[in-house]
Amino acid sequence: MGTRGMGMRSMRAVQSCAMAWIGACVMSFGLLLAGEQAGQAREAAAQKRSAAQDSATEATLSETLNANTVSIVTGTPGGTYFRTGADLAFVLDDGDKLRILPILGRGAGANAYDLRFLKGVDLGFVRTDTLDQLRQDKRLKEIEKRIHYVAKLFNDELHVIAPKEISAISDLAGKRVSFDVKGSGTDYSGRAMFRELGLAVEAVNVDQPTALEMLRRGELEAVVSVAARPVGIIAGFEPAGRFHLVTVPYSDRIGEAYVPATLTGADYPKLVDGSKPVETLAVGTILGVYNHPKSSERYRKLERFTTAFFDRFERFLAPQHHPKWREVNLAASVPGWTRFQPAQDWLDSHREDTPSQTEVERFLSEQPQGAAADKEEVYQAYLRWRRAQRPEYGMVRR
Template sequence: MLRYLLCSLFLISASVCGYANDNNIGMITGNATGTYVKIGADLSAVLDGDEGLRIIPMLGRGSQSNINDILNLDYVDMGLVQSDVLTQIRLTDPNAPALDKISYIAKIYNEELHVLARRDSDIHSIYDLSGKNVSTGGTGSGSESTSRLVLKFLDIAVTEHHLRHTDALEGLKSGNIDAMMFVAGKPTAFLNGVTEADNLRLIPLPFSALLASTYQPSIFKSSDYPALIENGFVQTISVGAILAVFDDLDENTPRYHALAAFCEALLKNQDAFKNPARHTKWQEFSPRATVPGWRRFLPMARLLAQPETVQ
């Protein structure tokens, strides 16, 4: 409901000021408590006014939904998505418009796959999820996409439950489900309220060649989640959080020029995102980081090819 309210407010302001103010850039992010919405707020705070831009973040429903919004909503120019979302699309619809009409500006940071189960369960590794009741994330979410891909790559069959994080956590505590899988940048504030009394633990997900084409190895340390890790660290995988952009525009259109100006402003102000006032995940930001399976938005690629571009 809040998402629709914000989108409505955007459309009202667009009709008053004219979305036709060609320097307005609509950006779809994530839910109200997630990292994406904070990254979107930072982009707006730092880049608003630069190159005459107006950055307007909006709440989103997850990576798959964000891709659809970028493709189909006139007031959404770009959005934050997980880098494996195109892999999921290629597997389900090889002719999907997203494969030709969306590119990426930059990778912002890494997010980790969390697999949670109860300490008193017989689940000790990712393979023990076979045959279990597992929440893979809300319908259309990035968590759902990543969870399904990982289970597919590892040939693990589960009974899926499509629960949002808060509902899945309660279901896990009560025993209604056996495990939950979700993607978030570590350490996520979502797990701040979990204590040892909740009797939960993070389940290891060792990196393997089956995952290497899409993911990177990562770990959780006990300092990340003291109540969830018993022995120092737990293996997992990471997926990139990237800024995807609508890329089916004539280079002579004002909208294309605004997106090119955004790329220039992002590079010019990249040091400002390292400021302590910004989200800590910006410390991972490296504009030159490439994303397998994606093509770079041409204006950004051109800027990065210039020797004077800030590294």
């Protein structure tokens, strides 16, 4: 064979080897590519499964949190409603079972509208005269069916700070008087109390710190506050011998939403002579609730809240909580209002045994002559006396 023939065979052999190598490389690359694509597909599938699991976990968490959280609209920072709302959140917190979410509010007057119309509000601190306020709003229909109450809580007292020259509440007729900011509890209840007294004044709306400074400068004749005593800003007010708390006598012509009350030197040592308590009026604060349909989840969680509130009520009486809790009579009814059915059911199933006539007569015989005849004061005195006689006695059976 010639040299040329051998060269051709060698070239074909090289080409064959090259083609085989290239084919092998292509096949390997294809396998690698297929493997990579398969891996990517598996990774994508895993990511989808993980995303689905995460979505399910988030949905479950969202459902759990919403199912066990109730919100309550309270009041301005530092006020009684704000503090008692914080007490509710602390005492009734039960992990994932129940959580209370307090919301800052503008006072009882605005709270009523928040409770009626804001979708995220379940409960709110309102007052015994709130329904009268809402009935005057022609835009509202069947408000009595929308807002019920869990319990009457404590009283908010009427405070009237004025120069000492104002010796009687009637002296304010026609004078400039501040009723806090528009929409506040003082704005409605304070004006309503003045109307009940038959007293017409030039009413203005100014925030309390500003109003007290205006009072000092003679730009106002009086500042009104309707709030649970002691009110911090009033207790801290320096009268400089010029101002005092004006007496507001109770009369039979005043509506049933209002009751007699007193302000003492212990509450306001700078404004009240310690030996002469100041007579005034008070309006009850109640724990209002939106009456959702019984078949709804929101109704059921409010039912759980109500049970927890009554079952754990004695915890609110601890010293670290607001002293106003100690004035609460859980069984007290509110004329003109409908009690939330789960609350009524709880009370019906925990009724204390009726006191005997002998026991009542013994209590009355031990009271000092001339003791206050106000029904609520007598009832509270009776509760204290009975607890002392029977330590196991509570406001209701536990």
